[in-house]
Amino acid sequence: MTIPSRLEKANAIRALSMDAVQKANSGHPGMPMGMADIAEVLWCDFLKHNPSDPAWVDRDRFVLSNGHGSMLIYSLLHLTGYDLSIDEIQNFRQLHSKTPGHPEYLLTPGVETTTGPLGQGISNAVGMALAEKVLAAQFNRDQHNIIDHFTYVFMGDGCMMEGISHEVCSLAGTLGLGKLVAFWDDNNISIDGEVDGWFTDDTPARFEAYGWHVIRGVDGHDAQALRQATEQARGETRRPSLICCKTIIGWGSPNKGGKASSHGAALGEDEVALVREKIGWAHAPFEIPAEIYTAWDARDQGENSQSVWKQGFENYRAEHPDLAAEFERRMAGQLPENWQATAKQYIQETNEAAEKLATRQASQKTLNAFGPVLSEIIGGSADLTGSNLTLWSDAKPITTDDVSGNYIYFGVREFGMSAITNGICLHGGFIPYAGTFLMFSEYARNALRMAALMQVPSIFVYTHDSVGLGEDGPTHQAVEQTATLRCIPNMSVWRPCDTVETAVAWQVAIESEDKPTCLLLSRQGLPCQARDTGQIQNIRRGGYVLSDCAGEPQVIIIATGSEIELAMNAAQELAIAGIKVRVVSMPSTDMFDVQDDDYRQSVLPDYIRRRIAIEAGVSNGWYKYVGSEGKIIGIDTFGESAPAGDVFKHFGFTVENVVNTVKELLT
Numbered sequence: 040m041t042i043p044s045r046l047e048k049a050n051a052i053r054a055l056s057m058d059a060v061q062k063a064n065s066g067h068p069g070m071p072m073g074m075a076d077i078a079e080v081l082w083c084d085f086l087k088h089n090p091s092d093p094a095w096v097d098r099d100r101f102v103l104s105n106g107h108g109s110m111l112i113y114s115l116l117h118l119t120g121y122d123l124s125i126d127e128i129q130n131f132r133q134l135h136s137k138t139p140g141h142p143e144y145l146l147t148p149g150v151e152t153t154t155g156p157l158g159q160g161i162s163n164a165v166g167m168a169l170a171e172k173v174l175a176a177q178f179n180r181d182q183h184n185i186i187d188h189f190t191y192v193f194m195g196d197g198c199m200m201e202g203i204s205h206e207v208c209s210l211a212g213t214l215g216l217g218k219l220v221a222f223w224d225d226n227n228i229s230i231d232g233e234v235d236g237w238f239t240d241d242t243p244a245r246f247e248a249y250g251w252h253v254i255r256g257v258d259g260h261d262a263q264a265l266r267q268a269t270e271q272a273r274g275e276t277r278r279p280s281l282i283c284c285k286t287i288i289g290w291g292s293p294n295k296g297g298k299a300s301s302h303g304a305a306l307g308e309d310e311v312a313l314v315r316e317k318i319g320w321a322h323a324p325f326e327i328p329a330e331i332y333t334a335w336d337a338r339d340q341g342e343n344s345q346s347v348w349k350q351g352f353e354n355y356r357a358e359h360p361d362l363a364a365e366f367e368r369r370m371a372g373q374l375p376e377n378w379q380a381t382a383k384q385y386i387q388e389t390n391e392a393a394e395k396l397a398t399r400q401a402s403q404k405t406l407n408a409f410g411p412v413l414s415e416i417i418g419g420s421a422d423l424t425g426s427n428l429t430l431w432s433d434a435k436p437i438t439t440d441d442v443s444g445n446y447i448y449f450g451v452r453e454f455g456m457s458a459i460t461n462g463i464c465l466h467g468g469f470i471p472y473a474g475t476f477l478m479f480s481e482y483a484r485n486a487l488r489m490a491a492l493m494q495v496p497s498i499f500v501y502t503h504d505s506v507g508l509g510e511d512g513p514t515h516q517a518v519e520q521t522a523t524l525r526c527i528p529n530m531s532v533w534r535p536c537d538t539v540e541t542a543v544a545w546q547v548a549i550e551s552e553d554k555p556t557c558l559l560l561s562r563q564g565l566p567c568q569a570r571d572t573g574q575i576q577n578i579r580r581g582g583y584v585l586s587d588c589a590g591e592p593q594v595i596i597i598a599t600g601s602e603i604e605l606a607m608n609a610a611q612e613l614a615i616a617g618i619k620v621r622v623v624s625m626p627s628t629d630m631f632d633v634q635d636d637d638y639r640q641s642v643l644p645d646y647i648r649r650r651i652a653i654e655a656g657v658s659n660g661w662y663k664y665v666g667s668e669g670k671i672i673g674i675d676t677f678g679e680s681a682p683a684g685d686v687f688k689h690f691g692f693t694v695e696n697v698v699n700t701v702k703e704l705l706t
């Protein structure tokens with residue numbers, strides 16, 4: 040058996056990619072054909088991974104930020120021995136295959152993050168590299184480096200052009216994430232053609248300005264040069280590295296190589312045949328010679344590296360049994376033993392203290408209470424620490440020189456912060472949170488969607504949740520944001536009304552395993568509502584009866600967050616007028632929606648049709664709960680700049696208006 044050359048191995052990627060795209064008549068052959076040589080060098084000479092255990096905690100992370108080139112990673116996973124059969128490769132982009140259009144986390148073994156929205160893969164990778172560095176600082180001892188791996192990223196011109204790459208690469212430079220190594224696919228092509236008309240940055244200089252270690256002008260088709268550059272990048276541990284690889288998109292295609300026409304469409308049967316001829320690939324589609332499979336197979340080596348690591352971990356355990364147990368707990372995503380008791384006790388105390396606080400303050404108090412028992416908590420704010428109140432008493436800032444802490448000063452980088460947070464989640468070992476004003480969730484939006492799509496439990500802390508923030512005015516006053524966040528599938532949204540609901544919302548967010556959470560918190564003080572034990576237990580069901588009347592209610596008022604106070608005051612007046620009112624607090628509509636029918640009926644019985652919803656935001660989502668006969672007190676315009684009380688009054692958030700609306704409903 041002859042040993043295949045590097046080029047032959049790379050050509051296996053090219054063949055699989057062009058054939059799979061051709062068969063699906065859909066996909067992106069250009070990038071995998073252009074980056075095949077880089078991938079061959081990285082995966083065969085450097086990547087530490089075990090195809091038989093894609094969850095090995097100390098594996099190197101590989102992120103394909105230019106996710107349109109998904110056939111590259113599918114080829115690599117298939118060839119190196121992951122559980123991804125040739126049938127799956129043949130089923131590229133078909134319903135229920137493990138080879139979807141863009142790489143999807145949880146769907147394909149070995150895919151570390153969902154990519155496709157350009158710029159976010161590199162951002163997740165920054166989160167992963169940060170997680171690695173923090174975890175290493177927290178757990179490695181003496182000679183025991185139980186966490187010690189690289190994060191490798193492939194990124195194209197598109198990722199470079201996206202603004203988010205500036206946010207995250209700038210922060211990665213500042214934090215000195217030395218084990219982050221990015222390969223830039225510098226092919227001078229994006230969809231519209233040669234990039235000279237829209238992308239002429241001096242990219243190497245840009246990254247040098249961020250404080251990166253930049254390796255310029257590497258021939259992306261020269262294995263020796265790539266090997267040398269990768270070694271150099273790995274040797275530089277103080278700064279992240281960017282390897283600038285000059286490549287030809289669609290390398291091997293006589294008529295489409297170097298052209299945008301190879302970017303995002305099948306090459307065509309004729310051109311595919313010409314490629315076979317030109318690169319000397321005589322095998323039928325999806326046929327890989329045994330010697331090529333053997334040369335790529337990474338399973339034995341992977342098993343070996345993992346068993347060496349395991350032995351190292353056992354030595355570590357012998358010397359540091361407590362740390363080892365804590366490490367295993369955290370990497371398994373299990374909460375500490377005393378968690379439930381801590382949360383329960385704090386919620387009870389909070390209920391008894393019955394303090395009037397802004398829910399952002401309540402959130403900080405909750406972090407003060409929960410943080411000390413959760414070594415996995417890590418988080419920060421996009422330059423609004425003092426407003427978001429995301430810094431808690433025992434939190435320790437992460438700095439370039441000392442990353443053993445758990446508080447991140449993200450700077451004014453909402454989108455980057457959110458995608459980094461997802462990356463930290465994906466890495467494992469942490470429960471990350473990220474804070475800004477609710478309004479600026481807009482800047483972060485696609486990262487929120489990606490968290491929900493990937494089913495990762497990132498926590499987004501959004502303060503200044505409505506016109507109730509007052510004088511900063513309509514630029515800062517959230518109106519439609521709450522409703523639109525609720526529209527994201529698999530996103531849990533909480534808008535608590537007081538200290539107790541805030542603590543429960545945090546508890547639910549921390550316990551979440553398969554969905555992200557948005558915590559929407561007020562700037563202004565809110566009174567604490569009285570509750571019995573049963574009501575406290577029902578908060579986590581998303582909606583519950585907060586106050587009721589004797590007998591059957593004539594009307595139900597549903598409210599969230601800061602509008603609960605108003606609902607309760609109006610209910611009191613209505614009771615005096617002899618009207619029977621139930622108040623339902625609905626901090627999380629998505630949680631309420633997944634309760635069983637009996638429970639939902641016990642809160643909102645079908646036969647009580649007279650209902651009002653009160654929320655300082657757009658009204659449309661509330662028809663689902665009040666029905667066509669109900670009324671909504673909401674805000675369907677932009678806000679106003681004025682003191683909060685005046686703004687609320689202006690928009691009809693007064694006891695008088697609520698009482699009158701109820702009376703109208705009853706006539």
Ligand SMILES: Cc1ncc(C[n+]2csc(CCOP(=O)(O)OP(=O)(O)O)c2C)c(N)n1
Pocket residue numbers: 069070105107155156157158194195196197198201224226228229230288302
């Ligand atoms: C945020 C985002 N915007 C737009 C797209 C659509 N899109 C996919 S690839 C691409 C061009 C990317 O160019 P480059 O990274 O240079 O890829 P190449 O053609 O070199 O493979 C665009 C605009 C996307 N996937 N994500």
Ligand SMILES: [Mg+2]
Pocket residue numbers: 195196197224225226227228229
């Ligand atoms: Mg390009």
